[in-house]
Amino acid sequence: MTEGKLLIGHRRYSSWSMRGWLAVRLAKLDVEIEVARFVRPGPTPVIAQTSPNGLVPYLEHRGAKVWESLAVCDYCAEFETSLWPADRIARAEARSIAAEMHAGFRGLRQNMWMNLGRDYSGYGRVPEALADIARIEAIWAGARARHGAGGPFLFGTEFTAADIIFAPVVTRFLTWRPDLSAASLAYMNAVRAFPLVDEWYADAAKEPEDWLVADYEITPPR
Template sequence: MKLVIGNKRYSSWSLRGWLAIRQSGLAFDEVVIPMDTPEFAAAKADASLMPSGTVPVLWDGDVVVWESLAIIDWLADRVGRDVFWPKDDAARALARSIAAEMHAGFINLRRHCPMNTGQTYPAFALTPEVERDIGRIDALWREALHGFGGNGGPYLFGAFGAADIMYAPVVTRFHTYDVPLSDASEAYVNAVLAHPFMQDWYAGAEAEDWRLDRIEF
């Protein structure tokens, strides 16, 4: 397998694909292409590397899969759905729903609070639209944690899984911008940041030697 991603410091979608393949336990080669570079522009035009023009892209032999949820589903088919999704029907229904809501929504948070694992902005001003996104996410996390968390781990549905993978970039944003959260959600943020996969991602981001001025402010 080969996973094509962007900068670890900034690429939220890449983080999801990378966490998914780490969660699968399958061996893979990692191809990092820095964004906003001629190399990235060339990769977007190369169907043999990035046919969707976006990251992440997973190559499984000659089969190509893109979009984070599609990559999760492909890997779940390979290694077993229980590796990613809760066994309980009600828990799995909620996990799929909140993962899909993350995939399709929270545009204001994404736009105004770009992912940057190397900075913290404790005085960052949040717009009302961003605060609404934050409130919705906090409510979803509390619902999952109250109903299904604590069974096998500190994550949304106990054990680390697909829902946590989908919200991992949000966790980094909440840390970067010092977002106030409920006690339950704050504990969840700390648990995700302490996960070994996230520690490895942050270490990789720290080792990168390129920066995007539009995100460093």
């Protein structure tokens, strides 16, 4: 008997689900993982009927109900305190960049969607996406310069909630291959090599072919 459940969407496409799942796994919560197959056009009934905001990830754990991926990260940090940096100043920056990612970057999200199974190198480079990418590279460089010494992640050795929130961005960059600095590429390699990220990719590759969603599999316009 587990202590609850985490409802997520397709691993191949669902960036927000990836964040919730990483947080739950890093906090070692004993919950069942339930994967909802997206229905298109939405809403997906099981998600609409279960999750208060009609979206995934959605976590139920020991009587607590948690939605919104950033709230899931915060809830998980109550069980695994290293999800936020120990240092107050670093923690403030980690929370700020995680919140900024959670709240924005629509240009990137709309033009370089998550698809772990495709190579869209060279596509999606519209001005709105490129502006978001420039800001993300600045965020990564700043966190690494100020707090990253001693480890490959944004705040050093620990894979924190900030890395969780940016992990799906890393997958987008690996799929769409925009031009990036050597430092960004090094950070992305560290995230991609992180065992739980690798596990997510491996599980995504096992999703049945009839789960593919045509809208996310198109060849995008250049």
